[in-house]
Amino acid sequence: MIQITIIGSGNVAQHLIKAFTANKIIEIKQVFSRKKEALLHLIDSEKIITNFNELQPADLYIISVSDNAIREVSEQIPFNNQFVVHTSGTSSIEFLDPKNRRGVFYPLQTFSKNKNIDFSIVPFCLEAENTADFKILETVAKSVSTAVYSISSEQRKALHVAAVFVSNFTNHLYQMGHEICEENQLPFAILKPLIQETADKINTLDPIDAQTGPAIRHDSNTINAHLAFLQNENKKNIYKILTQSIQHNGKKL
Amino acid sequence: MIQITIIGSGNVAQHLIKAFTANKIIEIKQVFSRKKEALLHLIDSEKIITNFNELQPADLYIISVSDNAIREVSEQIPFNNQFVVHTSGTSSIEFLDPKNRRGVFYPLQTFSKNKNIDFSIVPFCLEAENTADFKILETVAKSVSTAVYSISSEQRKALHVAAVFVSNFTNHLYQMGHEICEENQLPFAILKPLIQETADKINTLDPIDAQTGPAIRHDSNTINAHLAFLQNENKKNIYKILTQSIQHNGKKL
Numbered sequence: 001m002i003q004i005t006i007i008g009s010g011n012v013a014q015h016l017i018k019a020f021t022a023n024k025i026i027e028i029k030q031v032f033s034r035k036k037e038a039l040l041h042l043i044d045s046e047k048i049i050t051n052f053n054e055l056q057p058a059d060l061y062i063i064s065v066s067d068n069a070i071r072e073v074s075e076q077i078p079f080n081n082q083f084v085v086h087t088s089g090t091s092s093i094e095f096l097d098p099k100n101r102r103g104v105f106y107p108l109q110t111f112s113k114n115k116n117i118d119f120s121i122v123p124f125c126l127e128a129e130n131t132a133d134f135k136i137l138e139t140v141a142k143s144v145s146t147a148v149y150s151i152s153s154e155q156r157k158a159l160h161v162a163a164v165f166v167s168n169f170t171n172h173l174y175q176m177g178h179e180i181c182e183e184n185q186l187p188f189a190i191l192k193p194l195i196q197e198t199a200d201k202i203n204t205l206d207p208i209d210a211q212t213g214p215a216i217r218h219d220s221n222t223i224n225a226h227l228a229f230l231q232n233e234n235k236k237n238i239y240k241i242l243t244q245s246i247q248h249n250g251k252k253l
Numbered sequence: 254m255i256q257i258t259i260i261g262s263g264n265v266a267q268h269l270i271k272a273f274t275a276n277k278i279i280e281i282k283q284v285f286s287r288k289k290e291a292l293l294h295l296i297d298s299e300k301i302i303t304n305f306n307e308l309q310p311a312d313l314y315i316i317s318v319s320d321n322a323i324r325e326v327s328e329q330i331p332f333n334n335q336f337v338v339h340t341s342g343t344s345s346i347e348f349l350d351p352k353n354r355r356g357v358f359y360p361l362q363t364f365s366k367n368k369n370i371d372f373s374i375v376p377f378c379l380e381a382e383n384t385a386d387f388k389i390l391e392t393v394a395k396s397v398s399t400a401v402y403s404i405s406s407e408q409r410k411a412l413h414v415a416a417v418f419v420s421n422f423t424n425h426l427y428q429m430g431h432e433i434c435e436e437n438q439l440p441f442a443i444l445k446p447l448i449q450e451t452a453d454k455i456n457t458l459d460p461i462d463a464q465t466g467p468a469i470r471h472d473s474n475t476i477n478a479h480l481a482f483l484q485n486e487n488k489k490n491i492y493k494i495l496t497q498s499i500q501h502n503g504k505k506l
Contacts, residue, residue: 114458
């Protein structure tokens with residue numbers, strides 16, 4: 001059994017607790033949370049600690065806190081030469097206090113409180129300072145997922161930027177579609193098959209080959225009609241900029 | 254049997270031909286294509302016509318051509334008082350020549366040449382000038398899909414704008430993610446589960462409640478690191494504008 005202690009109680013920490021609880025090769029040793037109540041629905045009360053001095057030995061400490069707290073939390077661990085990783089897409093491995101052996105255990109997925117995740121397809125991006133520690137991370141990651149990658153801090157930064165484009169920004173475009181539907185008494189459900197198909201398509205086509213719509217067709221009549229329809233300045237601006245970007249960077253089919 | 258003649262040979266026309274060919278209540282009477290070769294892989298040669306004078310009687314004529322050709326094509330039909338519809342998301346029903354009974358048969362989906370479509374979930378947005386004609390469209394649509402809606406020309410215009418946001422623009426964000434991966438020797442496959450989950454999430458959460466990432470967290474350290482990472486001015490600009498839009502129009506979780 002690999003004994004793991006999780007430090008943090010946010011979305012990622014909670015999803016990891018769920019994934020590890022059902023896992024045969026992992027034992028959750030302890031979980032650190034500033035507020036004990038935050039995790040009582042997930043794990044036995046006696047495993048939840050609220051003070052770093054209560055930390056016991058474990059094979060792996062996973063710090064899953066907001067980026068700007070990683071450094072401070074890693075400094076508060078009252079041990080040396082233990083294996084300590086964070087789960088951040090943005091932070092370098094260097095953010096961790098060098099008094100311990102360092103690594104990164106980054107699950108590349110969007111985690112929401114109210115939606116379960118199928119961890120078996122979540123890509124895990126791993127980094128460690130030595131091969132033995134990398135092996136530990138690899139064993140843990142492979143016990144929950146089939147998609148495990150070795151990714152450097154530099155690559156991880158690029159990946160996180162790419163993830164913001166394809167996930168956070170995409171979801172905001174969904175929000176805009178939702179608003180346009182509501183304003184025009186249309187059910188948002190009518191757009192869902194289109195959203196699904198757009199996401200599915202890139203499994204068989206590169207995005208540049210999957211591009212459709214008035215922008216890539218340089219259909220200026222439709223584009224002008226859409227701009228005239230959009231009263232909201234922010235939506236109009238985003239429509240213009242993304243249309244230009246498609247026309248300058250896309251491939252005419 | 255409902256006899257249908259399709260005018261056009263583009264993506265939508267070809268997908269409709271495929272859907273109708275496998276259909277028990279529909280007979281494809283004829284298909285008009287400027288070039289006969291374009292459709293020989295889909296339908297018998299003798300059903301393909303290249304001259305409007307060869308058009309025979311049918312219950313329904315579906316014009317599936319580019320928006321700016323709809324009016325001219327509808328004028329070239331050498332009949333009066335027949336039922337003629339177009340398949341456009343943008344064009345008003347008024348674009349059709351009023352010498353015939355008019356309607357709209359708009360399948361709200363993104364059609365690519367090299368990818369099959371599951372028509373059973375494609376929303377069909379229908380409009381007609383009288384109830385009897387609407388019933389014909391409804392029968393045809395329900396024979397291929399379970400998602401059939403009555404949508405006015407005004408609503409359809411709004412829907413098409415919303416579709417551009419959630420599909421065309423979203424795909425362009427996928428392209429940007431793809432480019433960032435390529436530039437950093439990362440497999441694009443690593444982003445696919447995230448893209449899928451982002452699209453799945455809105456089946457259980459409204460997009461505004463599903464928003465995650467540095468913008469909605471107002472995590473300026475990460476945002477600044479991402480902007481510093483992005484060398485491409487276009488990507489940097491889109492990153493800024495969408496981040497601002499999320500912060501002004503989103504809901505802090």
